[in-house]
Amino acid sequence: MSSTTLSPSTAAPVTPQSSSSRHGRGFWLIALAFLTAMAFSTVPAPLYPLYMARDGFSTFMVTVVFAAYSVGVVISLVLAGHVSDWVGRKKILIPALALELVAAALFLSDPSLPILLLARLVTGLGIGLITATATAYLHDLHTAHRPGGSNQRFEVISTAANIGGLGFGPLVAGFLAQYVDAPLRTPYLVFVVLLLVGIVAIAVTPETVQERLVNPTYRPQRISADHGDRAGYVAAAAAAFASFAVFGLFTSVAPGFVAGALHLPSRALAGAIVFAVFGGAAVAQTLTNRLAAPTKVRLGLLAQALGVPVLLFGMRTATLTAFLVGGVVAGIGAGLLLKAAIGTVAAMAAPAKRGEALAGLFLIGYLGLSLPAVGIGIATRAISTVAAMTWFTGLLLVMLAGVAVLFRRGTGTRRAPARHAG
DSSP states (O other): OTTTSOOTTTBOOOOTHHHHHHHHHHHHHHHHHHHHHHHHHTTTGGGHHHHHHHHOOOHHHHHHHHHHHHHHHHHHHHHHTTTHHHHOSHHHHHHHHHHHHHHHHHHHTOOOHHHHHHHHHHHHHHHHHHHHHHHHHHHHHHHHHSTTOOSHHHHHHHHIIIIIHHHHHHHHHHHHHHHSSOTTTHHHHHHHHHHHHHHHHHHTSOOOBOOOSSOOOOOOOOOOOOSSOHHHHHHHHHHHHHHHHHHHHHHHTHHHHHHHTTOOOOHHHHHHHHHHHHHHHHHHHHHTTTSOHHHHHHHHHHHHHHHHHHHHHHHHHTOHHHHHHHHHHHHHHHHHHHHHHHHHHHHHSOGGGHHHHHHHHHHHHHHHHHHHHHHHHHHTTTSOHHHHHHHHHHHHHHHHHHHHHHHHHHHHHHHHHHTTOO
């Protein structure tokens, strides 16, 4: 089946036992590098209030800094998120982690606001290369290690590395900022070491794509639903947008709200809250591994639809418990939706276009990460954060209803041919 085997024209041939073992080890090494890179991307989240206090910029400027990261991700996905299908996964991932090291150096330079913006832009450029490429690489390695096997391990680990990494970064950074000297330097020094380890892990992992003698004519990434099941791809993209919208809210707005409105300045607490949201998503993805995709979608939609209003209640009443419970429930829903989206796209895409299909999915997802967060930041210049969140909640509920309709239609288009399958 094209969804579970490597294309003979693009994948390196697999020799029996030793090669399979190397691919098995490589799967976990790439998962580690993926998690490290995603964790680094969210290190600044619990540190924003410290930057605000040091440099005197507003909550709105925090969302501008966050937007710089999102712009970098989108630019990178558009220009190069799909290129690993041609030149190989390692030739994209190693330079991508090198970009993260450049960003770390900028953070360590005791940056002013312009340098902080540049550091976040460079971080985004690296992450845009990493997300689709590492996900496709994990799928390749999983398939080479377990040919013909279930994709469940790939789906769990790829989404756990992605979402778990996004939560792990604030947890580590918040703890270090709270209990170790130089809170705006130490977290980045720690991740410099971890990123170097990630580069070594990628270097020793076998390549899964043979570079073509004649590459296709270069073109930027196009957003196309033409990946085996158009309705299914559109539904997956809408789910990714809705999922990342919730994640973007927490990485850009929540730490400042906790420190300001809730009067809880602890960096460790801010990092733990962000980690709880992403960690809940990762745990839910693992525990629901054996559920059918439609069930995951329904549970994800329900959890987000319940969680975000509870979170809003916590903001209106300045209640940490409600804020945290709502965030965790919403994060669980977002994690389930994202897992279903990634699994759907990875399975439907042809091996030679898997990186392109996933790059398109993450491009739409990162638009969901950035646009709502920036919109809330802009809105707070005229209205309160709670009022902006009220509007966000209403729009998200409408969006979730649309995702439900799209998935129902996509399931309907796939059900008819299934009855005639041999």
